[in-house]
Amino acid sequence: MIKKTLYFGNPAYLNTRDEQLVINFPGAKGIDDLTKMNTVPIEDIGVVILDHQQITISHSLVAKLLANNAALITCDHTHHPTGLMLNLDGNQLQSARFKTQADATLPLKKQLWQQTVKQKILNQALFLQKNGINHENLLKWSDDVKSGDPDNLEARAAVYYWKNVFCNLRLTENSSLAFHLTDFKREREGHPPNNLLNYGYAILRAIVARSLTGSGLLPTMGIYHRNQYNAYCLADDIMEPYRPYVDSLVYNIVKNGEDFTELTNSIKKQLLSIPTMDVVIDEEKSPLMIGVQRTTSSLAKCFEGKLRKIAYPRFL
């Protein structure tokens, strides 16, 4: 079932009672213990985002959230997600799964990476196609990806993709923003709309990491990413084909002419709808959060040798 996303952007006291998350606001705005309408069942929660410096959260609540496999995201004062807390023991077959993941052979990892890159480039192509941008070369590159992607087609595709993705958006009022769109560079610290992409990817990463722990895998041991500074290598690998979904959200925000230099509440709301976006895997439509769960459970089966193909979504 699709779990809830809770976002706290105001001072709040969060604790737990009767397996429920209890919300109290200082100087209550109608949400406090008097109304009794301030609880959320913990088992229905998928993602919790703490985005205010004056949130107090009790440890028993944190423990219960993790026990129910919810992802807990903390943000810094600039409202960017900085931390992610996950369950360590999210699956019955935990140690058996860890073992198959750790013992995965190099050829297997290379094949899985090939499937991942293929689908990512294909999804990027389909996204460009949807917006009427030339994408023939991406389709070809997607077919050409070899095991382990030795030609680094992923990077070549990314260069072409980011050069062209925002190029047909015309902004009238703000010339400097418009310039950055026609000359867009995808960089973490880059010009807007990089800030929106960072935010969206952080939410996506949390959903994928949560789902990986739920399937009994370690989000740390990647199949391709091996950055020693990154704690979520596998999440970064598996989220690749899902990135165009975030890109399309950001694209629409920019297209609608909203001011995207700052992360406003309305923009956050749109980016937080990522878990409920429709994705299609093998002709079956489901919300993204459920789709990711199908992807990670198929990945666990690939590590066990029961499956040969990861179930990735096809962008429509």
Next chain:
Amino acid sequence: MRLNEYRIMWVLVLFDLPTESKKERKVASEFRKKMLKDGFTMFQFSIYLRHSSSKENAEVHIKRVKSFLPEKGHVGIMCITDKQFGMMEIFYNQERKTKATNPEQLELF
């Protein structure tokens, strides 16, 4: 949107439990406690509600309530769509009250 008012369900549990003896009261309050733990909230004395995101999810909670039914007493379990639930009119001392807002998939506090 797949999370619409026709798909979302509300589970209503209506019950009358005997509270004559001390033991009966204990059983009744245990039943109530278990409901609270399963995410039900009190709407009126002995009427409890729970929001479920789908029919399947509602089935899960109905099954759970059935699993801890008290030995004695009269319990009714009902499931209605969010659309029907939203049409309920609520009065406090003859004054119309707006219903508390629904839990949604994404909640911003």
